[in-house]
Amino acid sequence: MLLLFLMIVLGLIIYGILFSFIFQLLVLVFDLYARKYGAFYASSQRVKVDQMIQFAQPLKGKQIVDLGSGDGKLVIAFARAGAKKVIGYEINPFLVFLSRMKIKLLGLSKHAAIYYQNYWEVSLSDADIVVLYGIPWMMEKLEKKLRSELKQNTRVISNMFPFPHWKYKKLSHGVYLYEKY
Numbered sequence: 001m002l003l004l005f006l007m008i009v010l011g012l013i014i015y016g017i018l019f020s021f022i023f024q025l026l027v028l029v030f031d032l033y034a035r036k037y038g039a040f041y042a043s044s045q046r047v048k049v050d051q052m053i054q055f056a057q058p059l060k061g062k063q064i065v066d067l068g069s070g071d072g073k074l075v076i077a078f079a080r081a082g083a084k085k086v087i088g089y090e091i092n093p094f095l096v097f098l099s100r101m102k103i104k105l106l107g108l109s110k111h112a113a114i115y116y117q118n119y120w121e122v123s124l125s126d127a128d129i130v131v132l133y134g135i136p137w138m139m140e141k142l143e144k145k146l147r148s149e150l151k152q153n154t155r156v157i158s159n160m161f162p163f164p165h166w167k168y169k170k171l172s173h174g175v176y177l178y179e180k181y
């Protein structure tokens with residue numbers, strides 16, 4: 001009986017490790033494809049997330065959009081910090097699956113959602129705050145899109161990379177704050 005129990009536990013552990021390995025491999029394979037459209041997959045550091053939330057205050061009643069939501073770290077952090085609605089656009093289907101699972105498990109579905117969509121193809125005119133962790137080559141193109149689509153007073157918070165022509169309002173911990181006038 002004990003042997004059977006041990007074998008089941010061992011089987012579950014091996015299954016878990018294999019599943020996690022295959023899942024991470026699939027994330028990486030799709031990441032190669034996602035790089036054509038924007039930044040590769042990386043998660044914002046905790047200190048940056050805190051700074052982004054600070055720049056976004058007050059959050060109450062705000063709709064926030066994360067351009068390339070990865071594993072959902074920013075979306076979840078903003079929803080937990082009190083945003084009314086946080087939307088993440090993500091092009092890697094395995095990261096969409098992972099982040100949706102996390103949102104469901106954390107009971108945040110009322111305030112957070114992930115769309116399996118290319119953010120270059122969506123209108124950002126409803127956003128109150130846009131957050132992103134991009135890559136240098138996309139910043140000029142994204143600057144044009146944001147400045148033509150965003151409504152007045154929308155804040156844009158960029159982790160790590162600045163826009164080439166837009167003058168930022170604040171910079172702290174490598175996080176840039178912009179405002180659309």
Ligand SMILES: C[S@@+](CC[C@H](N)C(=O)[O-])C[C@H]1O[C@@H](n2cnc3c(N)ncnc32)[C@H](O)[C@@H]1O
Pocket residue numbers: 031034035037038039040041042043044066067068069070071072073074089090091092095117118119120132133134159
């Ligand atoms: C650097 S990660 C940022 C993840 C998350 N926002 C964070 O800060 O932790 C960038 C993400 O953008 C996604 N991505 C790249 N181009 C995209 C596009 N055109 N539309 C939607 N997602 C995209 C990538 O798959 C990747 O997960």
